[in-house]
Amino acid sequence: MSELWRRFGRLGGGLVLATALLWALLLIVLPQLLMVELSFRPNLPAAARGGPEDVLSLANYAALWANPLHRAIFWQTIWSSLLVTLLALLVCYPVAFHLAQEARGTRALLLATALVIPFWVNEILRTFSWFLILARNGLVNRLLLGLGVIEEPLALGGVGAVMIGMVYAYVLFMIFPLYNALESLDRNQIEAARDLGASTWRIHWRVVIPHAKPGIAVGCVMTFMLAAGTFAVPQIMQSLPGGTNARWFTQIIYSYFFDGGDWNRGSAYAFALLLLCIVFVMATMRLFRVGLRDIAK
Amino acid sequence: MQGAEVALEGVGLAYGAFWAVRGIDLTVRPGEFFSLLGPSGCGKTTILRLVSGFVEPTEGVIRIDGRDVRGVGPAARPTALVFQNLALFPLMRVWENVAFGLEVRGVAKAERRRRAEELLELVALPGFAEKRVDELSGGQRQRVAIARALAVEPKVLLLDEPLSALDLKLRQHMRAELKAIQRRTGVTFLYITHDQGEAFTMSDRVAVMSQGRIEQVGTPAEIYDAPATAFVASFVGESNPLPGRVRESAGGLARIDTALGPLRARDPRGLAPGSAAILVVRPERCRLDGAGEGDGPADRLARAEDAPVNRIEGRLARIDFEGAFANLVVASPAGPALKVQVANDGRLSRLEAGAPVTVRFPAEAALALPEGPLARE
Numbered sequence: 001m002s003e004l005w006r007r008f009g010r011l012g013g014g015l016v017l018a019t020a021l022l023w024a025l026l027l028i029v030l031p032q033l034l035m036v037e038l039s040f041r042p043n044l045p046a047a048a049r050g051g052p053e054d055v056l057s058l059a060n061y062a063a064l065w066a067n068p069l070h071r072a073i074f075w076q077t078i079w080s081s082l083l084v085t086l087l088a089l090l091v092c093y094p095v096a097f098h099l100a101q102e103a104r105g106t107r108a109l110l111l112a113t114a115l116v117i118p119f120w121v122n123e124i125l126r127t128f129s130w131f132l133i134l135a136r137n138g139l140v141n142r143l144l145l146g147l148g149v150i151e152e153p154l155a156l157g158g159v160g161a162v163m164i165g166m167v168y169a170y171v172l173f174m175i176f177p178l179y180n181a182l183e184s185l186d187r188n189q190i191e192a193a194r195d196l197g198a199s200t201w202r203i204h205w206r207v208v209i210p211h212a213k214p215g216i217a218v219g220c221v222m223t224f225m226l227a228a229g230t231f232a233v234p235q236i237m238q239s240l241p242g243g244t245n246a247r248w249f250t251q252i253i254y255s256y257f258f259d260g261g262d263w264n265r266g267s268a269y270a271f272a273l274l275l276l277c278i279v280f281v282m283a284t285m286r287l288f289r290v291g292l293r294d295i296a297k
Numbered sequence: 298m299q300g301a302e303v304a305l306e307g308v309g310l311a312y313g314a315f316w317a318v319r320g321i322d323l324t325v326r327p328g329e330f331f332s333l334l335g336p337s338g339c340g341k342t343t344i345l346r347l348v349s350g351f352v353e354p355t356e357g358v359i360r361i362d363g364r365d366v367r368g369v370g371p372a373a374r375p376t377a378l379v380f381q382n383l384a385l386f387p388l389m390r391v392w393e394n395v396a397f398g399l400e401v402r403g404v405a406k407a408e409r410r411r412r413a414e415e416l417l418e419l420v421a422l423p424g425f426a427e428k429r430v431d432e433l434s435g436g437q438r439q440r441v442a443i444a445r446a447l448a449v450e451p452k453v454l455l456l457d458e459p460l461s462a463l464d465l466k467l468r469q470h471m472r473a474e475l476k477a478i479q480r481r482t483g484v485t486f487l488y489i490t491h492d493q494g495e496a497f498t499m500s501d502r503v504a505v506m507s508q509g510r511i512e513q514v515g516t517p518a519e520i521y522d523a524p525a526t527a528f529v530a531s532f533v534g535e536s537n538p539l540p541g542r543v544r545e546s547a548g549g550l551a552r553i554d555t556a557l558g559p560l561r562a563r564d565p566r567g568l569a570p571g572s573a574a575i576l577v578v579r580p581e582r583c584r585l586d587g588a589g590e591g592d593g594p595a596d597r598l599a600r601a602e603d604a605p606v607n608r609i610e611g612r613l614a615r616i617d618f619e620g621a622f623a624n625l626v627v628a629s630p631a632g633p634a635l636k637v638q639v640a641n642d643g644r645l646s647r648l649e650a651g652a653p654v655t656v657r658f659p660a661e662a663a664l665a666l667p668e669g670p671l672a673r674e
Contacts, residue, residue, distance in 0.1 A: 186382065186384060188380045188381075188382055188384035189384045189386060191351060191371075191378075191380070191384070192378070192380055192384040192385075192386075192445075193386075193397065193401075194370075194371055194372055195349060195351075195371045195372065195376075195377060195378045196372075196377065196397055196398035196401055196445070196446075196448075196449055197372040197373075197398055197401045197402060197449060198372070198397070198401045199372075199401075202401060206386075206389075206397070206400075207386060210388045211388065
C-alpha cells in the first residue's frame with residue numbers, strides 16, 4: 001500500500017485505489033446484492049411490481065426443494081463435482097509428484113510443456129476434443145469396432161462422459177497447486193523415511209501428503225468450484241448419444257435466466273449452489289486442517 | 298547394539314564418463330569411529346550414499362559384516378543415515394520423529410513411545426517427546442536426528458557433516474557428545490566431514506580423500522605427523538610445502554635442493570636421488586633464531602652443533618598475534634615465504650616486522666614426500 005503512495009503520490013494513488021474499489025463495487029458487489037434481493041421476491045409482471053404481492057419470501061428457495069427433478073439434478077451436480085475433484089486429485093498427484101521431485105532437466109521441462117500446451121486451447125475446444133473421442137463415430141467406438149470387440153457403436157454419453165471432460169478440462173488447476181506444495185518438500189525427508197525402512201506408500205502417507213496438504217486443499221477447492229459452476233462442459237458432452245440424462249444444475253439456472261425469463265427463481269438457484277460450494281470449501285479446509293492463510297500462500 | 302564391519306573392495310561409481318569415486322579400498326572396523334575427511338567434491342558423500350544404499354557401485358563390492366550388500370536397498374541395510382540438513386519431519390512431534398523407524402516396522406504405539414523416550418534419554422533430551430521440531434534449537438535437533446537414526450538399531454551409523462549447521466561453540470560441545478553416544482552404543486560410526494578438527498577429535502581412524510580417491514588411512518596422529526602424500530600434508534593442518542629435487546638420501550634422511558637452498562628432512566621412503574620431491578614442515582615445528590625464540594630442551598637440542606638443522610635467512614614480513622601464540626610469515630628473497638608459529642612465552646613483543654630473522658627447524662621435523670598435487674588453500 002505504501003508502495004502505491006510512493007509511486008503515484010497521494011492523489012494518483014488515491015485515484016488508482018478508488019478506481020479499483022469502484023470497479024469492484026459496480027461490477028461485482030452491487031449485481032450480487034441485486035441478485036440476492038431478486039431471489040427473495042416473486043416473479044411478477046412489470047405492472048405488479050411494488051404492488052401488494054411483491055413481498056420478500058423464501059418461496060423461490062422452497063421451489064427448488066419442492067421440485068424433485070431439480071433437487072435430484074442439484075445433488076447430482078454436487079456429487080459429480082466431488083467425484084471430478086477426487087478423480088482429478090488421483091490423476092494429478094502422481095504427475096505433480098513426479099514433476100516436482102523426480103523429473104530433472106529437459107525431461108521436467110518437456111513434461112511441464114506437454115501439460116501446459118493443451119491449456120493454450122480454449123476450454124470449449126478442449127472439451128470438444130473429448131466429444132470427438134467419445135462420439136458415435138469417434139475414436140473409441142471406431143477402435144472397438146475395428147478390433148471386433150463390439151458390433152454396434154456404443155452410446156458413450158452420460159454423467160461419466162461429462163466427468164471425464166471436466167477432469168481433463170481442470171487438470172491444471174489441480175496440478176499447479178499440488179506441484180507448488182510438493183516442490184517445496186525437502187528431498188532428504190523422503191530419503192530419510194526410506195532409509196528408516198518406510199515403504200513408498202507410507203512415505204507418501206506420513207511425509208509427502210501431510211506436507212502437501214495446503215496444495216491439495218487449494219487444488220480440490222478450485223477444481224470443485226470450477227466443476228460445480230461449469231456450463232460449457234455438460235452442454236457439449238450432453239450432445240453425445242445417451243448423454244441427455246447428464247444435466248448440470250448450472251443449465252437449469254441458465255434456462256431460468258435466458259429461456260424462462262424468471263430471474264428471481266434463477267437467482268435463488270444460483271445462491272443455493274453458491275452456498276453449498278462455500279460449505280464445501282469450509283469443510284475441505286477443516287478436513288485438511290488448513291487456514292485461509294495457508295491457502296493464500 | 299553392536300557395530301558392524303564395513304568393507305569396500307575396489308569400489309567405484311561413475312556418472313557417465315565421470316568417476317565420482319574409484320578404486321576405493323577401505324575397511325571400517327566394528328564399533329569404530331571412522332571419519333572420511335576431504336575437501337568438498339572429493340567424493341566422501343558419494344561413499345556414504347554407496348554404503349547407505351541410495352546408489353549402487355559401478356564396480357567393486359561393498360560388504361557389511363562380510364555380507365555383500367549390492368542390490369540391497371537403503372531400507373533393508375543395517376545402516377542409518379543422519380543427513381547434513383538433518384531432514385527431520387517438521388509436522389511430527391519429536392517422539393514421532395524418533396519412533397518413525399519403529400512405526401514403519403509395525404511396533405505398537407505404547408512400545409514406540411517408550412523406546413522413543415529411552416532414546417531421547419540417551420541423547421540427553423529427556424522430556425522433549427511432545428515438543429514440535431520447530432521449537433528446538435540447532436543442537437537439540439541434531440540429537441533428535443541421531444536418536445531417530447539409532448531407533449532402528451543400526452549396526453552402522455552414517456553421518457553426513459551433521460555439525461556443519463551449528464555455531465562453533467555448539468559444534469565443539471557436540472563433538473564430545475557424539476563421541477560419548479558412539480561409545481555408549483557401540484555402533485560403528487562412519488562420519489563425513491571437511492573439518493579436520495572434527496575428524497581428529499572424535500575419530501579412532503581417519504581416511505583423507507581427494508578427487509574420488511583415498512590418499513591415506515590412519516589414526517589422527519599418523520595423518521598429522523606422517524602424511525603419506527603432499528596432498529594430505531597440505532590439506533591437514535598448516536604446512537610449508539617446499540618443492541625441490543632429491544640430491545641424496547641415506548639413513549632415513551634426505552637432502553633436497555629447494556628454492557631456499559639445500560634442506561634436510563626425514564625420508565622414510567628413501568626417495569630416489571634426482572626425483573622431484575616436496576619437503577613439508579609444520580609452522581609450529583619452526584623456530585626463529587634471535588627474537589622470541591624458545592629456550593626449552595628441544596630448542597637447546599636443536600641448537601646443538603651436531604644435530605642436522607635447517608636454517609633459512611629471511612625477513613619477518615607479518616606478525617599475526619593470536620594470544621596463546623603468534624603466526625608469523627617470513628619472506629625470503631630466494632623462494633616462497635614460510636609460515637612460522639611461535640608460542641607466547643611473554644617475549645613475543647620483541648618481534649618486529651621487517652627485522653631480519655633466521656628460521657630454523659631440525660631435519661627430523663621436516664618430511665620429504667614424492668611430488669604430488671597440493672590441497673587448494
